[in-house]
Amino acid sequence: MRSKPTLVEVAALAGVSKMTASRALRGAADVSEKNVEKVLRASEEIGYVTNHLATSLSSRTTNLIGVIVPSLSNVVFAEVLAGISDSIHESGKQPVFGVSNYDSEVEKGIIRDMLSWRPSGIIVTGLEQTDQSKKLLEGAGIPVAQIMDVDGDLIDINVGLSHIDAGRDMARALIDRGRSKFAYIGSALDKDIRARKRMKGFKEELRNAGLELISTRTDADFSSLALGRQMTAEMLASGCEIDCIYYSNDDLAAGGLFAAMAAGLEVPKQLLIAGFNGLEFLEGLPVRLATTRSPRRKIGSEVTRVLLEAMERSLTPDERRLIFRPEIDLGDAAA
């Protein structure tokens, strides 16, 4: 297993200097057609593959964009990544993903690792990094984007939505639909800062309307259909009188739907169920639940655009922050 061929070998085979070979392969100027031809053929022949380590070290720039999300099993982030991948493609940049598992210490480690590869930009999830992480990011000398959430101070670039507002807006919409006896069900709230913010906004808006949550149920586990179902079943069994439940996300809400169905409740008539995210799988459920459509893909593509822009020129504060106002879909409750 001899080591991979280098540029010098390509050059030798093509009968030119490595500088000319380098230029030819990059499609740079100052190389004759004839030589470009020869170099390309030589490269092909010996199966040359650029060594990006050397390229990047030498040129002092990489085509890497670091992206850190808290989880992959959550479709939401998978879609954000898809949005990033798609719109990053033509720029010649390459995204590198890291997963923090909602752990800010892990996140710090990943940030360090990523920066050690000298990416030309980095995207992290949320506004809440540890002070150490923030210092690392600020000291990196590259554009830094924080996504998903805009409720707080940004480091450099910020693209997302206000989860506090999202909670508020949903509360307002539900009240407007005539609901008044509210409950809340959420999970993993200690890790999911944005879910907490939604809950906060939701409660605030209720309070503004002179209302209170009649029942609240939370669990430390991550959200799942089964958990939503179980928690809802328990809440319903407890006999509290409610006509609407706001969930920390769609997974729990869908589980809630099944619990309601099992309890013989008509959804949304007797019990309005509201989630968050607007995940695609809601379309397939027996009942169209209420939800907030978070612009996940859009966040991915837009943050990429802004980040690439920031690598070219200095942005104005306005350009650095993009706030989306997500759309509320009441589903069958809208009728």
Next chain:
Amino acid sequence: MRSKPTLVEVAALAGVSKMTASRALRGAADVSEKNVEKVLRASEEIGYVTNHLATSLSSRTTNLIGVIVPSLSNVVFAEVLAGISDSIHESGKQPVFGVSNYDSEVEKGIIRDMLSWRPSGIIVTGLEQTDQSKKLLEGAGIPVAQIMDVDGDLIDINVGLSHIDAGRDMARALIDRGRSKFAYIGSALDKDIRARKRMKGFKEELRNAGLELISTRTDADFSSLALGRQMTAEMLASGCEIDCIYYSNDDLAAGGLFAAMAAGLEVPKQLLIAGFNGLEFLEGLPVRLATTRSPRRKIGSEVTRVLLEAMERSLTPDERRLIFRPEIDLGDAAA
């Protein structure tokens, strides 16, 4: 924005040579306690972050492991990645993810990109790469693992399950449960090679039992609850007489459940619904569907183990291939 501090600056501040600084930071031998101390402090003070580009170029090895999957929105792959991340962690290696979108040309591009970073190992999904991709992988001089599928020729290392057998086994199990009037519903079969293999095995086993698929329905779109629901509704409306539907995966199957419920069919009594993967969300559904539990996480952790092993020493053919036999869960139909 001056550029990041280098090792030389750390060394200067610590009052030693850069070689000593290098050793100190790596925890290598041949440095006095006193100097380790000084270097660490200096490094901390000026916020030094290793330049992995230089490290890797110089040492001619990286801590990178490339991982290419067809999709992230599919939880299955997200879980495989999670398995890989988890078990790779203590090795000091770092996974780098790429997404091919089920497109082998895209995959080839990603393979090239990844190899250009000189990873010390690479993991790709499935056994079907283009010849060009295979040549690239073989010529890379690093351990190459193909995962998920074992029905075919391997390049180097192979960890997964036989989807043909999975289809066969499910057919056998369903027949044993007394079903005889089978239908099949699948989607994106042109892209999802493994789903095709399952279908193939399924049909083979039916044939062995003297049975045939009574109805088959496929769609080019990717699987979703809604699609499964729609296709199933159409099939049921067509009036064909069936007592069991095998789906290309759990998403479609769950959608099928809702269609069956809407049609007033009792599941699994009147209509047995079988999917594939054993996704977690099945637990939350009103009915426990039949499924095959694919060992996704296990595949991720095991392939990592074998790959790391292969980087240490030469493996025997037996060690290079790991075949899992997935467990069938008939859900409520088991009772």
Next chain:
DNA sequence: TCTGGTATCGATACCGGTATCGGTACCAGA
């Protein structure tokens, strides 16, 4: 014929680390 401009190349010096190997200093044992 001479000058200046354009196209094309290649020698050389890095990029920021690590591998290697040859010192020094110091101490134990002969």
Next chain:
DNA sequence: TCTGGTACCGATACCGGTATCGATACCAGA
């Protein structure tokens, strides 16, 4: 006192590319 071993350190040569700048060849125009 001399020898050999150990602990520690740094000079130097790379790793595989790219940036830079000067050289060469050739042609048009003066």
